[in-house]
Amino acid sequence: MRLVFDYETNGLLDRPDLRILCGAAVDLDTGEEYEANGEADLDAFAHLLARADLLVGHNICGFDIPLVQRFYPWFKVPHIYDTRLALRMRYVGDVRERFYAWRNSAGRSEEKREARFPARLMAPGKQFGLEAWGYVIGEHKGSFLADTGVQEEYTDELGEYCLRDVRVNARLYEWLQRPDRTLRGNRQEDPTHERPPTPEAAVLCESAFALHMRNQEARGVRFDRGSAELLYAKLAARREELGQELRTEHFPAWWAPTNPKGDVDPELPVRRGDASYTVPKRTYRVPHPHPLAGREKGCAFTPIELVEFNPNSGHHIAGRLRKLFGWEPKEHTPTGLPKVDETVLADLPYPPAEALREYMMLTKRLGQLAEGEQAWLKQATADGLIHGRVETVGTRTTRCAHRRPNLAQVPAVGAPFGAECRRLFRPVVPSHVLVGIDAKGLELRMLAHRLGYYDGGAYAERLLDGDPHSDWQEVTGIILRNNQKRLTYGFLYGAGDLKLGHILLDDMRQAADQGKYKGKLPKAAEGVLRSMGRRVRASLQQRVPGLGQFVAACS
Structure with a gap:
């Protein structure tokens, strides 16, 4: 028996007095519908779900299954198919583009486009909701709860709303079993190229994994608050010490024209376009002796102020490095300002660079530990x-x-203060052991699957019986194995030529420090790094069997 089901409650799972108000289900094989409200009906409904071979629902891994387990501890979860996860597996990469395509298919009239697909449902929090996809498949779920808010007691309207949700979801499940068309670059569906549906086995596996993650969230991990507060005090004291050193020894206070834009250095060149530089224009273009005239450097009267160096300001760092050391930035942010981060500072020979890097590292650790929003x-x-x-x-x-x-970004043991950070996390049960696992080579297995059509399974064979990282090392010229892994995964996840070039340069530097590289280090100029990345990309596509053909087929 395959059932699509849904529950309505008086709140979310974290509510202490949570109650189930009603439930509904549809049998996918017979079309029979089930409704339940009241204690006796809901008990029978839970037993009905327990007898199913497959349970289908929208966000059931995040809500409905944990809800059933909370009220019915005896409930044994069968195979589950979460339609929200199925949608994400299929469309997470281009959902917004598809929504544009569906809206635009209604014509040029904004009124017709809104009727076809409301723009409010394109918001990130609503893109994979049942309401949005009800519009896509032409089966609207209604807006009862959106109009009335959370219900405290069962009503016939709530029961009808719950059953309608189930009907929409049953249609959505059937729709997900069909192929669809890929999108062209102009956000239009390509009638010549169909994409097959996501295999049900994959969705079942992902749904089971999501339920494990939900149970992990509910259980949590123990955090050593006392040790964390001591570590916070230690890091904060060191950061304050470094800040004082930077302000007194490296970048003492300086007089500068009063800046009406606050923290922005009016003398700092800003990149415009790809290569040209401009300096800020006059603040006011009014004739003298207007009281607001002449507010820039060089005028007869220039208001000035004493500026104290702020090590948290990228503008201050870039401006002082230019002024005191003649630094010319090679990389810029998307807005055109000089890029100043730990990677950039690592390339600079100036005395304050190391202190600035340590200050940035400490600020990052303190943000994770105590000062950041999360x-x-x-x-x-x-x-x-x-x-x-x-x-x-x-x-x-x-x-x-x-x-x-984000507990996936706890610093590694080998990183500065990484061991101290990791010691803060403990098992929930003191007698248990906290174990970390890392699935082996998932991306490489996916690559082997894709390359099989072009190389006859050669890469898959090396993956299972050999060492594919060593094979690629011979192609790329990378010296240290860990850096080859960085380059491999960067390449697979779409790293640009500049990023690949940075990985190559990092490898040379680290190898030189270990005495494994005796050659001359290339300049850290953007053009040089892009060229290095371009060459290693071409080498991979030419020398790894089938890789060039696969990349060409994807583009």
């Missing part, structure tokens, strides 16, 4: 637990997304 100390509950959220299929590449807080 800092560990802020997210830890009164009972000493952190319930980090995991959104399976949460990124465009279908990887997990982590938030509140």
